[in-house]
Amino acid sequence: MLKLISCSIVQCLFLALGQVFLKLGLEKTERFTWTWKFFRDFFTNWCLPASGLSMIAASIIWFYILKHHDLSLAYPLISFSYIFGTLAAIFIFHETVPLTRWVGVLLIMLGVAFLARST
Numbered sequence: 001m002l003k004l005i006s007c008s009i010v011q012c013l014f015l016a017l018g019q020v021f022l023k024l025g026l027e028k029t030e031r032f033t034w035t036w037k038f039f040r041d042f043f044t045n046w047c048l049p050a051s052g053l054s055m056i057a058a059s060i061i062w063f064y065i066l067k068h069h070d071l072s073l074a075y076p077l078i079s080f081s082y083i084f085g086t087l088a089a090i091f092i093f094h095e096t097v098p099l100t101r102w103v104g105v106l107l108i109m110l111g112v113a114f115l116a117r118s119t
Contacts, residue, residue, distance in 0.1 A: 004065065004068075005077065007061055008077035009080055011078075012077075012078060012081035013084055014055070014057040015078070016081045016088055017054045018055040019051075019088075022051040025045045025050075028041075029042055029045065073116070079108045082109075086101065086105055
């Protein structure tokens with residue numbers, strides 16, 4: 001069980017990191033236009049390939065998890081990414097996260113803990 005949780009945390013870190021890079025990359029792009037400058041800037045934006053690589057790493061770990069564990073247990077563990085995403089929103093994007101969202105994340109994590117204990 002510890003191996004599954006460890007793999008899930010690493011997988012969720014890559015998943016959240018991919019979303020962070022995607023958001024950073026999209027923030028650097030201008031409004032969409034059919035111009036050479038837009039596509040040159042879009043394809044030379046290092047955040048977008050970093051997002052893709054993070055997603056690939058998350059997928060490879062997910063393949064391993066699915067191969068060796070029950071989907072009914074593994075899939076809810078993706079919810080760790082909600083914590084990482086919320087923390088990224090605060091520390092990287094300087095967003096204000098209201099208490100209601102924290103309560104929602106807490107409820108999700110309590111559900112995950114309940115599922116993990118039931119095995």
